[in-house]
Amino acid sequence: MLANTGMRASAAARLALRSRGAAVRLNGVRGLSAAADEDDPRNMEREAMEYDVVVVGAGPAGLSTAIRLKQLEAEKGREVSVCVVEKGAEVGSHILSGNVFQPTALEELFPDWKEQGALGDDPTPAGEDKFLFLTSETGAIEAPSLSIPPTLHNHGNYIISLNLLTRWLGAKAEEMGVEIYPGFPAAEVLYNEAGGVVGVATGDMGISKAGEVKDTFMRGMELRAKQTVFAEGARGSCSEDVIRKFDLRKDSDMQSYGLGVKEIWRIPKEKHQRGLIQHTFGWPLDSATYGGSFMYHHGEDEIFIGFVVGADYKNPYLSPYQEFQRFKHHPKVKQYLEGGERISYGARVINEGGFQAIPKLTMPGGVLVGCSAGFLNVPKVKGSHTAMKSGMLAAEAIYDALETIEEGDASEVTEYETKLKDSWVYSELKSVRNYAPAFKWGLYAGVVYSGVSGFILRGMEPWTFSKHGKMRDCDATEPASKHTPIDYPKPDGVISFDLLANLSTSGTNHEADQPAHLRIKPEKKDMPDESISVYAGPEQRFCPAKVYEYEDDANGKPQLVINASNCLHCKMCSIKMPDEYIRWTVPEGGGGPAYEKM
Structure with a gap:
């Protein structure tokens, strides 16, 4: 530091x-x-x-x-x-990244990277891989290790802080x-x-x-x-x-994205399984929404835990942050966190378009x-x-x-x-090009195709699926009239947390007296009105830093409020706003999160 x-x-x-x-x-x-x-x-x-x-x-x-x-x-x-x-x-x-690190490129850049301590004094080798299908808020099915495609194995990788x-x-x-x-x-x-x-x-x-x-x-x-x-x-x-x-x-295809939200926890050592890598899919997301979780046991008592939701989700009432918070209460996750302490939080979008979107x-x-x-x-x-x-x-x-x-x-x-x-x-990217696009037909179709591609076709199939072609993630959002608001449970302050309380651990800071770096595009100045009236203001829910809120003016009309100083620089607003009405620009130098181990 x-x-x-x-x-x-x-x-x-x-x-x-x-x-x-x-x-x-x-x-x-x-x-x-x-x-x-x-x-x-x-x-x-x-x-x-x-x-x-x-x-x-x-x-x-x-x-x-x-x-x-x-x-x-x-x-x-x-x-x-x-x-x-x-x-x-x-x-x-x-x-900010998960991060189970594959050292292939580092090995080429610095063949003696281990001797130089590139991953710290005590890097955590990847250990057991677990894949769970969460069937409900308490149910889970663990995938047998033999059912995991070889391309997803982590032998030889390390759980690290990409930040460091x-x-x-x-x-x-x-x-x-x-x-x-x-x-x-x-x-x-x-x-x-x-x-x-x-x-x-x-x-x-x-x-x-x-x-x-x-x-x-x-x-x-x-x-x-x-x-x-x-x-x-x-x-x-x-x-x-x-x-x-x-x-x-x-x-190429239009790039598509996912929003990843992550926390670092310090847990009791007796619950820690050094090197354990656990991924889940299924609950709390429905079968039409692409996403899943990760949990990596790092060091002697740390857990890197996070949740990723594809930005092409349809329901404007969905909150990736809230999905993450309730996910942590699943017994297969909560068992590790009980008695522990959440020490930091952050969020970032990731590319999900793959080979077709290069x-x-x-x-x-x-x-x-x-x-x-x-x-x-x-x-x-x-x-x-x-x-x-x-x-x-x-x-x-x-x-x-x-x-x-x-x-x-x-x-x-x-x-x-x-x-x-x-x-x-x-x-490498070409061989897995069809995994993610197969999920556009639903969770079960995606899982089945991924298994067939991973074990039988090995990426050699003569066809290439398109995930969304030229469609943007924001275009997948449906009007609120087609959906029912989601009643998310109130955070308990122990396993799950209020967003602003979590944000306080990210180190986010911006000079208060500066022009907002999040700007409504001039040609789309009326879009906030459409966003709240047609889509129930999804920016209030997809932003993982509570930057966007709607407050009634003197006449009772909702007006958009942009709390730019909260911004985690995740870039989700530039992707998921209706018709991409926000332009993301850089703030004054040095503003943003201050991640130390993410």
């Missing part, structure tokens, strides 16, 4: 030094209008810093890209300047000469006159909630690059911008890696190893191409996509 804090401080100092006056501070000046004013510091030309490669996002994919570039520099002798920007206050502070592994990768990258700037989110993609990507710009800081310049104002910085690597994770704001601009999904990976001046592209192995619920490998392949293609790219060229490194398609990432 202290090393990471030092990483942020040193990076910020370097950025300030290299900006050569780009940080404009207005001592004692307040209330400056945002109108078209030539003296408005927001209209000043931004200072720029030049790099060979700029990476957006200091997660496993982005850091693997940066590290591999520096490894190639050491191997081949040609220098490459690499900068990584990260919206979290520290490297790893926005990282990311910090380790960040430290390694800095040791190798990568410049990492936590707390400086990429707010805008930069394009040249021909429309190619030439870098990103960080956001202005020091703007009040009313849109006025404060005396702490700091102009954003342009980070220009020969190649820009988008590694923001699922539904990254800059990544989605370039996907739309270059129509990168033209030949977009075109390259564009003039940039590439997509990791979950920005969607390399999650859906039935395994694992994407860290594929994300890391995609970053490594991108680095290899970019390094070779840099020798002939001139500044401002925005060349397209198509060799990256070729390398990806020739790699184990592509073959």
Whole structure:
């Protein structure tokens, strides 16, 4: 933790030094209008810093890209300047995952990763795998181990905190000469006159909630690059911008998502089964709703427990958070939690489109890696190893191409996509491409097909199912008139918790006096009225941080209230809002959750 804090401080100092006056501070000046004013510091030309490669996002994919570039520099002798920007206050502070980690890519990146302690002093090897079908609030059927497809076995994997592994990768990258700037989110993609990507710009800081310049104002910085690597994770704001601009999904399915909510518990040691991995499906979800749970026994007394609900669910009254809370009361789960203590909470969307939803990976001046592209192995619920490998392949293609790219060229490194398609990432995802889409015909059909594919067809079937084609997850939501409100049990404060009480353990914090980073798209300003009148305001229930509420105005008409300071950066609102009426933008630097072990 202290090393990471030092990483942020040193990076910020370097950025300030290299900006050569780009940080404009207005001592004692307040209330400056945002109108078209030539003296408005927001209209000043931004200072720029030049790099060979700029990476957006200091997660496993982005850091693997940066590290591999520096490894190639050491191997081949040609220098490459690499900068990584990260919206979290520290490297790893926005990282959340299950996480049963498959070390395939880490082994390739650092063959001596065990000796270097990449997974900590005492990594937890994966132990027994259990799969349970919860038939009711008390009933369960355990699947025999021989019925679990080989692709879902976890032998050789480790139960880890991906948050801590990311910090380790960040430290390694800095040791190798990568410049990492936590707390400086990429707010805008930069394009040249021909429309190619030439870098990103960080956001202005020091703007009040009313849109006025404060005396702490700091102009954003342009980070220009020969190649820009988008590694923001699922539904990254800059990544989605370039996907739309270059129509990168033209030949793929629309990406679909699931919302994962997670808690870390400390439980009595006599109940802890080091390495136990338990997944469930079925109750409390109905057979038409895709989702399930995970519970991983980590270390000596910790449990990582969570619940994932596919964002294509139909019932607007469903609350993924509340489903998670009542799930924990099932006897097969509660038996481990009783006498324990919940110590932290968080939430994040994951990609669930799989192989069919992988977009075109390259564009003039940039590439997509990791979950920005969607390399999650859906039935395994694992994407860290594929994300890391995609970053490594991108680095290899970019390094070779840099020798002939001139500044401002925005060349397209198509060799990256070729390398990806020739790699184990592509073959692994292709082999499980039909698992998740089979569930669109219901839980039982999905389970049966997954078994047939896993044991008999082994992913070699000549057909490929489409999950939803070009349909968005928000389009699956049905009007409230077709459904009955769900009466969720009141949390007991011991096993289940009020949402805001849980949120307090996430470390979430945003500068209060700043413009909201969650904005209603101007062309959809009337959608909140439709949301509450037609869909009963599903945003009140799907948001895992209680950001969205409806309150009656003086005339008794419901009005949307956005509590942006609560935001966990899960991105669910940009996906599940009716007609996607919310635009998710980055907040002022460093805002958001402060995960330490998620």
